[in-house]
Amino acid sequence: MNWSKYSAPLAFYPLAGKMIPWFSAVAALAIAVGLYIGLLVAPTDFQQGDSYRIIFVHVPAAWMSMFLYVVMAIWAGVGMGLNARLSFMMAQAIAPTGAMFTFLALLTGAMWGKPTWGAWWVWDARLTSELILLFQYAGVMLLRTSIDDLRRADRASGVLALVGVVNIPIIYFSVKWWNTLHQGASVSMTAAPKMATIMLTAMLLMTFGFWMYSIAVILSRVRCVILERESQPAWGNPSAAPEVAEAR
Amino acid sequence: MNRPSLWEALRGVVRRDLLLAMRRRSDVVMSVFFLVIVASLFPLGVGPEPAVLRTIGAGVLWVAALLACLLSLGRVFTADYLDGVLEQMVLIAQPLPVLVVGKVFAHWIVSGLPVVLLSPLLGLQFGLDGEALGVLVLSLLLGTPTLSMIGAIGAALVLGVRGSGLLVALLVLPLYVPVLIFGAGAVTSSMAGIGGEANLSLLGACLVLSLFFSPWATAAALRIALE
Amino acid sequence: MYWGSVSEFLAMGGYGLYVWTSFIATALGITWEVLALWRRRAAALADSRGIVRSIE
Numbered sequence: 001m002n003w004s005k006y007s008a009p010l011a012f013y014p015l016a017g018k019m020i021p022w023f024s025a026v027a028a029l030a031i032a033v034g035l036y037i038g039l040l041v042a043p044t045d046f047q048q049g050d051s052y053r054i055i056f057v058h059v060p061a062a063w064m065s066m067f068l069y070v071v072m073a074i075w076a077g078v079g080m081g082l083n084a085r086l087s088f089m090m091a092q093a094i095a096p097t098g099a100m101f102t103f104l105a106l107l108t109g110a111m112w113g114k115p116t117w118g119a120w121w122v123w124d125a126r127l128t129s130e131l132i133l134l135f136q137y138a139g140v141m142l143l144r145t146s147i148d149d150l151r152r153a154d155r156a157s158g159v160l161a162l163v164g165v166v167n168i169p170i171i172y173f174s175v176k177w178w179n180t181l182h183q184g185a186s187v188s189m190t191a192a193p194k195m196a197t198i199m200l201t202a203m204l205l206m207t208f209g210f211w212m213y214s215i216a217v218i219l220s221r222v223r224c225v226i227l228e229r230e231s232q233p234a235w236g237n238p239s240a241a242p243e244v245a246e247a248r
Numbered sequence: 249m250n251r252p253s254l255w256e257a258l259r260g261v262v263r264r265d266l267l268l269a270m271r272r273r274s275d276v277v278m279s280v281f282f283l284v285i286v287a288s289l290f291p292l293g294v295g296p297e298p299a300v301l302r303t304i305g306a307g308v309l310w311v312a313a314l315l316a317c318l319l320s321l322g323r324v325f326t327a328d329y330l331d332g333v334l335e336q337m338v339l340i341a342q343p344l345p346v347l348v349v350g351k352v353f354a355h356w357i358v359s360g361l362p363v364v365l366l367s368p369l370l371g372l373q374f375g376l377d378g379e380a381l382g383v384l385v386l387s388l389l390l391g392t393p394t395l396s397m398i399g400a401i402g403a404a405l406v407l408g409v410r411g412s413g414l415l416v417a418l419l420v421l422p423l424y425v426p427v428l429i430f431g432a433g434a435v436t437s438s439m440a441g442i443g444g445e446a447n448l449s450l451l452g453a454c455l456v457l458s459l460f461f462s463p464w465a466t467a468a469a470l471r472i473a474l475e
Numbered sequence: 476m477y478w479g480s481v482s483e484f485l486a487m488g489g490y491g492l493y494v495w496t497s498f499i500a501t502a503l504g505i506t507w508e509v510l511a512l513w514r515r516r517a518a519a520l521a522d523s524r525g526i527v528r529s530i531e
Contacts, residue, residue, distance in 0.1 A: 039498075040484075043477055050488035057501045097508065104504050108497040115493050128425075135422040142418060146409050155472040156405045160419060163401060163465055167423050170454075174426040177450070178433050213505065220512050227519035 009086050009226045016219040023216035030209030038202035045199075054112040055199070060207040062105035062126075064214055065133060066168070068098035072140070073165045076158030086222075088154035089229070091161065092144065093221040097214050099137035105130055125176035132171050136164040150229065257342040261350030262357075268327070269358045279320045280362045286312040287370045298375050305374030306384060306435030312370075313363045313388060314424055317395040318417055320359035321403045324351055325470070329407050338474055345463035348470070352393075352400045352463075360392035376435070383444040384435045390451040391431040397458040398423050404469035427454055 006012045038056035045052040072094040079087030109127060110120045121127065140157045147153035252260065269276060290308045291301055328334040337347050367388050371381045402420035406412035434447035478484040487494045 041477055044488060049490060051490035051493055053487065053490075053494050054497045057497055061501065100504050100508055104501050107500050111493045111497040111500075115490055132422045132425055135418070139419045139422065142415060143405060143409075146406075146411060146415055152472055152475070156469065159401070159465060159469050159472065160405060163423065166461070167426070170426045174429045174450070177446075178429045217508060217512060220516070224512065224515045224519045227516075227523045231519070231523040 007084055007086050009089060010230060012086055013223055013226050016223050020216050020219050023212050023219070027209050027212035027216055030205050030212060034202050034205030034209055037198065038206065042196075042198050042202055048116060051112060051115045052199075054108055056202055056206050058105060058108040058112055059203055060210040061101045061108060062130065063207055064210050065098055065102035065105050065130065067211075068094050068101065068214060069133060069137065069161075069168070070165060072098060073158075073161040076154075076161045080155060080158050085154075088158065089222050089225045090218070091158060092154070093218045093225055095137055095141050095144075096221070097217050099134065099141065101210070101214075102130060102134040102137060106134065123175065125172050128175045129168055129172040133168060136160075136167070140164070252342070254342065254346055258346055258350045261347050262354045265351055265354030266357060269323075269354070275320070275323060276358050276362065279316045279359050280366060282319060283312050283316040283363055283366065284370065286315060287373065291373070302375045302439070303436075305371060305376050306380070306439075307432040308374065309367060309370055309384065310388075310391075310428055310432040310435075313367070313392060314395060314421075314428060316363055317359060317392065317399055318420060320355065321399045321416055321420070322413060323359075324355045324400055324403045325407055326403075329473070334470065335474055338471060344467040344470065348400060348463045348466045349459075352396050352466075355400070356393050356396040360388075360396055363392055364388045376439075380435055380439045383438040383448070387431040387434040387444065387448060387451060390448060390455055391427050394427050394451070394455045394458045395424060397455075397462040398427075400466045401462055401469055404466045404473060407470070407473040427451065430454065 006015055034056065038053060042053075044050050072091045075087045075091040075094065078084060079091060106127075109130070113122065114120050140161050143160055144153045144157040147156055287309060290304065294300055294304065325334060328337070338344055364385060367384055368381050371384050376384060399416075399420050402416045402423070405419060406416045409415060430447045430451045434444035434451065437447060438444035485491055485495075
């Protein structure tokens with residue numbers, strides 16, 4: 001089987017369509033079991049009480065937000081290196097899902113912070129990096145929508161995504177050092193006790209579910225992007241017509 | 249015809265940009281004036297309490313410097329983009345990143361250096377004393393070139409895009425966060441008696457990192473904007 | 476099963492407001508994304524002038 005033919009958007013379109021139901025089903029199953037274990041089976045945490053159950057959405061959302069940003073930057077990098085249109089479309093399709101998970105991580109973090117530390121928000125390294133990550137997602141998406149020429153929009157937002165990958169670890173450490181240099185550590189997020197196995201199982205299941213959900217949603221969005229781009233009459237791409245013929 | 253060396257090309261770009269900036273002096277004066285106004289608004293907003301002003305002084309001056317740099321970013325490439333000089337720069341034999349370094353250096357001389365020179369005066373307004381003032385100047389001296397280097401990437405990305413003035417702010421400000429933290433942190437930690445050396449060396453590291461990466465990213469962004 | 480009754484489950488040991496806001500917000504986010512995609516797909520299909528029929 002020749003996989004390289006799927007790098008053509010119109011050939012990838014039906015393949016993505018076949019994969020979406022499978023990823024959706026696995027995602028639904030993993031999330032359902034994860035919710036069952038996390039909300040119904042897992043016992044209360046002896047330190048934090050039941051507020052710790054927020055972890056089952058908060059940590060998976062935070063992990064996905066960072067993971068998706070890196071994946072988006074990789075697709076943009078591949079697109080620029082190999083001059084592949086589908087890679088840029090993937091990068092475009094990932095951004096909204098990543099931004100949504102970043103927002104959810106911030107929101108659920110505030111919901112967890114209020115009962116645990118008594119404050120909705122603290123300027124901790126993780127929180128600040130997550131906030132900047134949201135700004136960077138917004139920047140990448142805004143830059144794309146403000147450039148009319150698709151080829152330029154792809155590349156410009158790709159450069160920005162790649163620059164942002166360097167920025168996130170720097171911000172994380174800068175805030176960390178900033179906190180330790182002249183602020184007593186009022187909050188410690190690392191002092192949590194080791195998690196019980198059943199809690200860890202639920203959290204990993206939820207993470208796996210969110211991951212599969214992301215794939216399903218991103219594939220579905222990339223299909224929309226392909227449709228939107230290929231049906232643009234003014235789109236000066238000479239190779240589009242042969243691709244259609246091939247896919248038949 | 250013999251080709252000018254890299255060094256000559258760099259000097260040529262810097263000299264040309266400085267000459268152009270000197271012909272439109274009002275631009276330079278405006279960004280300095282902006283810095284002074286922003287810095288003066290804060291005492292009016294938070295009240296004249298000397299202790300409060302001393303604590304927020306470094307942060308306010310750094311944020312003002314950041315905004316002043318942001319305002320002037322549009323000048324780095326826009327004029328050359330509109331009259332076609334930029335296309336010539338992409339085409340000539342000298343490597344584009346070197347020319348970018350020249351243009352960013354000229355931008356720093358025009359918009360960063362005045363901020364550095366003016367900062368002791370503004371620092372006095374906020375009640376910063378001897379050592380803290382020295383650290384403030386040093387941190388701005390190390391930090392403002394980094395701001396110009398990072399800003400150039402954003403300025404190149406939004407060339408010819410509608411609403412580019414606001415867009416460049418949204419793209420570049422998140423990237424400025426580490427510089428702001430280290431810069432303002434150097435002053436506050438020297439005031440707290442721990443010494444600003446750790447933060448100053450981190451600022452230096454940011455400068456080296458941006459000098460190394462930003463010219464390439466900017467050159468790539470310029471090529472994308474011009475193709 | 477860890478909980479004794481439904482009301483105990485809903486109260487979440489006094490943290491019900493925070494826990495349920497988090498879970499409902501996440502559910503809303505996911506629902507919103509799926510609905511938005513569904514509508515985007517319908518619009519894209521309507522504008523695609525039959526490209527899909529030719530490739531599927």
